[in-house]
Amino acid sequence: MLNIDSLSMKYGKKQILNAVSFSVKPGEIVGLVGENGAGKSTMLKILATLLNPTAGSIKLNHDTYKQSRKKVRKQIGFVPQDIALWDEFSVEENMVFFERLAWKHKNRQELRQLCLDMKLEKWKEPVKALSGGMKRKLNLAISLIHDPSLLLLDEPTVGIDLKSRKEIGAYLSDLAKKNDKIVLYTSHDMDEIINLCDHVYCVGNDPFYQQVLQEAGKETIKL
Ligand SMILES: Nc1ncnc2c1ncn2[C@@H]1O[C@H](COP(=O)(O)OP(=O)(O)OP(=O)(O)O)[C@@H](O)[C@H]1O
Ligand SMILES: [Mg+2]
Incomplete structure (x- = not known):
């Protein structure tokens, strides 16, 4: 179980995340959507322990990020937006x-x-x-x-042909459901998000993504 409680992030004076709270259960795939610059990568980097939030706390399976950083890190798999x-x-x-x-x-x-x-x-x-x-x-x-028990993927399917995207989607779905992993990922592909995710969170203030998903019958929660 991943628990995110009142998480805030500022770069200098610029507020990116403002008191964000949500939980993800093992076996669930969660999508983070939002416009460019909304804070999706920032959120994933914080969850990957690569960035420290300005405020708030995160817990993964009984371990808090602040107190058990090393232990938490061992349970995380992270794929950054830029290929490494x-x-x-x-x-x-x-x-x-x-x-x-x-x-x-x-x-x-x-x-x-x-x-x-x-x-x-x-x-x-x-x-x-x-x-x-x-x-x-x-x-x-x-x-x-x-x-890892928590998999964080920053735009894993960007620029990928439809067949490979489907293969990656099917793989992630299988991985989450059969192995009880938590998958959090970002994408700008709304069809993929609709098909793959158990829950979708909208990052940022632009209502566009939320509207598009709601029109397609997918419930979303604004962070
Ligand atoms: N290290 C940093 N220092 C200052 N500002 C930053 C830093 N990293 C990101 N930002 C700013 O924070 C905001 C959120 O960036 P982030 O990369 O999280 O957005 P994103 O939602 O992933 O966007 P995209 O869809 O383009 O990948 C942007 O305005 C960005 O310019
Ligand atoms: Mg990004």
Whole structure:
């Protein structure tokens, strides 16, 4: 269970998040939507422990972020908005590199399987020769090496063709439901959000996203 309580964030004097509270249960996929600059990435970075909020508290499965930062960190998988991979190295080498940094260990076969699970068949190819969609899949596979209970994905499907988007969506859905993981992700693709998410939260003050989703029959909550 993820509990977010009265979370606020300011950059200097600029208020980005204002006393945001919500909870996410294991097995749920939550979508964060909102205009450019609304604060979606800021929210995910705070949840990934990469940024400290100005106020408020967060708890993941009985551990509070302030008091048990290290323990919390081990339970988190994060895919940033900008792809972070070693371009000159192969898919295999990237997986092995990040596996060495991970606190839980997996052998090469298990690492390969993780890629195959999300339909990333390339293994020996250098990352620079992969398409944008394949790189996103690899980033996602890397974030899962240590088997996190909370998965935070910042626009995991941006610029990806429909088939790969569906594959990633199906994978995430399966992962959340079968393994009781919490998935929080951002996207500008409203069809995908409608299909995939159990709950949708609108970040920022622009009512546009909320209106679009409500017209499509999807209930949303404004943060
Ligand atoms: N390190 C920073 N210092 C100051 N301002 C920042 C910083 N990072 C982000 N901001 C500002 O905070 C606001 C929210 O940014 P954020 O990246 O969270 O938005 P977003 O909802 O993810 O947007 P997008 O849809 O474009 O990815 C923006 O106005 C941005 O300019
Ligand atoms: Mg962003």
